[in-house]
Amino acid sequence: MGAVTALVDVLGRLAREGELYERLSAGRVRCHACGHRCLIPPGQRGVCKVRWNEDGRLMVPAGYVAGLQLDPVEKKPFFHAYPGARALSFGMLGCDYHCGYCIVGDTPVATPGGVVAIKALFDAAPDAMPNPDGEVRFPRDVHVITESGEVRCALKAFRHSYRGDIAAVQPMYLPAVRCTPDHRWLATTDPSGDRVEEIRASDLTPDHFLLLPKPVWPAVRVIIDAAQLLADVTVTFAIPRTLSPTEVAGIVAATNRGESSRAIGARLGKDRLIVKDDTVRFPNEHRPAFPVMCSLTSRWLVSSGSIVRKGR
DSSP, rough: OOOOOOOHHHHSSSSEEEEEEEOOOOGGGEOOOSOOOOOEOEEEOOOTOOOEEEETTTEEEEOOEEEEEEGGGGGOOOSOOTTTTTHHHHHHEEEEEEEESSOOOEEEEEEEEEEHHHHHHHHOOEEEEEEETEEEEEEESSSOOOOOOEEEEOOOOEEEOOOOOOEOOOEEEOOOEETTOOEEEESSSSSSSSSEEEEEEGGGTTTTTEEEOOOOSSSSOOOOOHHTTTOOOOOOOSSSSSSOOOHHHHHHHHHHOOOHEEEHHHHTTOOOEETTTTEEOTOOOOOOOOSSOOOTOOEEEEETTTEEEEEE
């Protein structure tokens, strides 16, 4: 039986002197490869365990690739990247397992069988590999739906400890996403999509619009026969009508005559407006309300049933 070669000996041969470090006194080095900025004495390794101090030189991985992945650029902490573009990521062995931009285990992911939480995929995986500050599991026959709609095999699920605050981001009409406050989101305060920035979750406000991946469909003209699709649909109302059939018929007739909704509502006693602090809105309308007096130099944007000021 041949001699067993330790992984540390293999990595020792697949390494060279790095560039992202500085030499300090007493033979120590300061590594700048990640945010930990490890201060490494001679003969010791950094928190990633694959960079070490050899006689006052920082030795780093070289000559191999341990992981290769093509991801949407929105998953990466990059600046000035075109939305929807692809980012090719590769790396060697070693990880600090102290990411400040992670998402929590109850975050749902889409699978061909429905939406499943990341924690459920992790717990169902039988194979596990412990790490100093976490654990990696290898799901079997688990597929997920990517942002492009493709079905891909899930190779690994990660879990590591985190202590600190959690931010909850609630996009309109979408499920809430819980993440660390340092998790970056592509967002803008301009509905047109200009001036897109990478915003920390803790810095997001209700004035921000979140950017979501949009698939690019082939240039094929699709014609939908709406009448045929709706032919067998029964009209229902989520809120029961409180008007009598006579009142409904009167509203239809008044609308056909060109009467305004305000005039019709006044005749039916349903023209209640809330005027407060120089603004006006209907009882069920979301805030912010519309100003009573509006300068013609102002621009206003109507969004999702509420009126939001866009700028001057």
